[in-house]
Amino acid sequence: MMDFIAKRDFSKLIAQSGAMFQIIKELKKEDFFGTSPPSVFIGHNFYPNLNVGILSPPAETEDAWIYDSPNFWTEQEFSIKQIALLRSALINSRFNVNIKDVRKESKFLDAAKEIGIASKPVDVEIKLKKSPEIKFDFEKITMPMGPRAGLKQITITENIKVDNKVERVVNDTDLKSAEALNYLYENGFDENTLTKLLSIGVLGLKKNRKLVPTKWSITATDDTLGKSLIEKIKNSQIINDYRLYIGSYLGNYYFILMFPEVWQYELFEGYLPRSLWNQNEGIRFTTDSETYYGRKNYASTTVGGYYSSRLSTLEYLSKIKKQASCLVIRFETPEYNMPLGVFVVRNAARKTLYNNPLIFETKEDLLMKTGELIKNRFNYNIDEVFKQSKLLKSLTQLKLFHFFN
Numbered sequence: 001m002m003d004f005i006a007k008r009d010f011s012k013l014i015a016q017s018g019a020m021f022q023i024i025k026e027l028k029k030e031d032f033f034g035t036s037p038p039s040v041f042i043g044h045n046f047y048p049n050l051n052v053g054i055l056s057p058p059a060e061t062e063d064a065w066i067y068d069s070p071n072f073w074t075e076q077e078f079s080i081k082q083i084a085l086l087r088s089a090l091i092n093s094r095f096n097v098n099i100k101d102v103r104k105e106s107k108f109l110d111a112a113k114e115i116g117i118a119s120k121p122v123d124v125e126i127k128l129k130k131s132p133e134i135k136f137d138f139e140k141i142t143m144p145m146g147p148r149a150g151l152k153q154i155t156i157t158e159n160i161k162v163d164n165k166v167e168r169v170v171n172d173t174d175l176k177s178a179e180a181l182n183y184l185y186e187n188g189f190d191e192n193t194l195t196k197l198l199s200i201g202v203l204g205l206k207k208n209r210k211l212v213p214t215k216w217s218i219t220a221t222d223d224t225l226g227k228s229l230i231e232k233i234k235n236s237q238i239i240n241d242y243r244l245y246i247g248s249y250l251g252n253y254y255f256i257l258m259f260p261e262v263w264q265y266e267l268f269e270g271y272l273p274r275s276l277w278n279q280n281e282g283i284r285f286t287t288d289s290e291t292y293y294g295r296k297n298y299a300s301t302t303v304g305g306y307y308s309s310r311l312s313t314l315e316y317l318s319k320i321k322k323q324a325s326c327l328v329i330r331f332e333t334p335e336y337n338m339p340l341g342v343f344v345v346r347n348a349a350r351k352t353l354y355n356n357p358l359i360f361e362t363k364e365d366l367l368m369k370t371g372e373l374i375k376n377r378f379n380y381n382i383d384e385v386f387k388q389s390k391l392l393k394s395l396t397q398l399k400l401f402h403f404f405n
Contacts, residue, residue, distance in 0.1 A: 030152070031127040032058040034091070037068035038118040041092060041145060042199050044213030052112050052211065053094035054154065055145060056124055064121035070143065070343035071190055074351070080250055080338050084144060087340075092148035093126050099210040102201035111154045116200035117170055119163045127153035140277075141215045141304040143341035165189075170202045177204030181221060182228045191311070192343070195221045215304075218342060222307035229314035230294070233323045234263055242360040243324075244370055247352030250344055251335025253377070254352040255370055256313065257327040259363060259395055262292050264325040265313065266391040267299075267306050272378065274334045283331075283380055289390045304342040305330070312349035327391050329370075331378060363395065 034056035043051040057067060066072065067086050078086075095108045102109065115122050132147035162170075165187050169180040180203045181194050199217040201209045212220065238260050245256040266289035271278035278284045288299035288306045299306035313326050328349065336344070360366040367386060374382045386392055 030129070030131055030149075031125070032091075033060050033123070033125050033157075034058055035060045035062075035064035036115050036118075036122045036124055037064045037066075037090075038115045038120075038122045038196075039068040039090070040112050040116045040196060040200055041094075041142070042211055042214045042217075043094075044215050047213065048099040049096060050099060050211055050213060051094045051096055052109065053092035053145075053148065054112055054115060054124070054126070054151065055090040055092055056126065057089045058091055060123055062121070068143075068192070070192055070341070071347065074249065074343075074347040080336070080340065083340055084338055087144040088146045090146045091126070091132055092145050093128060093151040093154065094148055095151045097211065099201075099212075102209055102211050103206075108151060108154065111156060113200050113202055114156060114160050116196050117162050117166055117202060118160045119166065120161045122160060123157045125153075125155040125157055126151070138339045139215070139341070140339055141218055141342045143343065144339070166197065170197075173206035173209075175204070177208070178224050178228075180204065181224050185225050191218075191221050191225065191346070194225075219304045219307050222304070222311045222342075222346070226307060226311045226314050227294075229311070229318050230263060233314065233317045233321075234292075236317070236321050236323045238262065239322045239324045242363055242366040243357040244360070244366055245352050245355055245357045246373065247348065247355050249348035249351050250340070251333045251337070252344060252348040253331040253333065254348055255329040255374065256349065256352055257329070257366060257370060258324040258357075259327070259366075259391075261325040261395060263317075263323045264292055264391050264394060265290050265310055265328070266326070266389060267302050267309055267328045267330070268385050268389075269302050269305060269330045269332065270378075270380075270385075272331060272333045275332050276336060276339055277332070283378070285385060287388065291394065305345040308342045308346035309349045312346050312353060315350070316353040325391055325395060327389060329374075329382070329385065331374075367392075 036054060036056040039055040041053040041055055057064065067090055073083055097106065097109055129150035129152045132149040134147050138144045165184060169175055169183060177198060181198065184194055195214065195217045197203050198221055199212045199214050201211045239258060240260055242260065243258040247254050266287065268285055268287045271284045273281050286301045288302045309328050313328060317323055358369065360369065371382050374380055
């Protein structure tokens with residue numbers, strides 16, 4: 001299936017998305033037939049009352065899955081413009097509910113849940129309260145989407161296909177949500193699918209089920225999967241050398257440093273001048289970290305990117321059956337000129353770790369080479385970041401501990 005897809009030319013489909021965008025701009029009708037990828041978006045404003053949106057292009061298409069496939073976009077190296085065109089063609093047909101309404105009967109919410117658990121695109125007939133509002137939502141964590149309008153009526157025009165494993169965890173009201181997420185993840189479901197299931201309130205103990213804003217469910221999924229992987233790699237041997245992984249994706253550049261010590265993690269995110277989140281002169285850095293014993297609170301400085309980069313790092317360590325102390329340095333450049341969501345961070349780190357590392361015999365050699373490469377690429381002295389690093393300070397303390405013991 002994936003070999004067949006990889007050989008296809010998606011330029012025509014992306015062009016069609018651009019054409020759909022033009023159709024939306026001229027859309028006078030308040031109803032249409034469409035195909036949801038399947039995709040549901042839940043906003044976080046006015047919590048605990050939320051807007052739930054069913055996303056679909058304003059036309060039926062067998063390729064609707066591509067509108068909500070971030071890992072595929074990465075594999076096929078879709079550009080920022082191509083991704084934005086796909087997402088801008090999705091109409092957000094939304095309605096308002098309370099987070100606990102998931103336990104009640106509701107025609108709109110039942111339809112959203114059916115679409116959210118579907119394994120393949122779903123044909124729908126949509127009737128709106130008025131013509132879509134031509135406004136596009138771009139956010140740091142969630143993926144962008146197109147125009148929005150109040151939902152008046154929805155009809156699912158085909159039988160929904162649900163994977164047996166998804167059906168199993170949805171029907172098991174005695175299974176905790178974390179256990180359900182890890183079970184599905186271990187059985188090959190990606191984080192985008194898991195986020196949708198958590199968001200629409202179909203996982204977990206029956207008494208605890210509720211809607212979760214998409215923005216929060218993305219981070220919760222990354223965090224839950226990451227914590228499970230941490231417990232596994234803590235039983236693995238420590239790497240026996242010093243490593244530097246280098247990579248980039250859509251204007252995000254990564255330097256991932258690994259040290260032969262027990263699991264620790266620290267993230268520095270550097271925003272170059274005139275990048276999306278830094279319109280000032282000079283590089284602006286944010287940072288969060290955790291020790292072997294984890295964090296006690298939310299990573300409020302680097303927010304969702306912290307958990308996404310951590311998950312990618314842990315996936316790699318789990319794959320090679322090792323543990324290490326990991327210092328991750330990200331540079332966001334003006335090349336990344338449109339926010340596409342935190343999947344970019346997760347997949348940029350993954351792509352970086354696919355590359356062969358530079359190997360060093362000492363910590364000093366690793367830090368020196370990293371400094372040279374960053375200086376050459378960004379004309380920035382990374383020594384200031386190294387001086388701030390809690391992880392690097394802890395490595396010195398661990399070295400002293402080993403020496404005296």
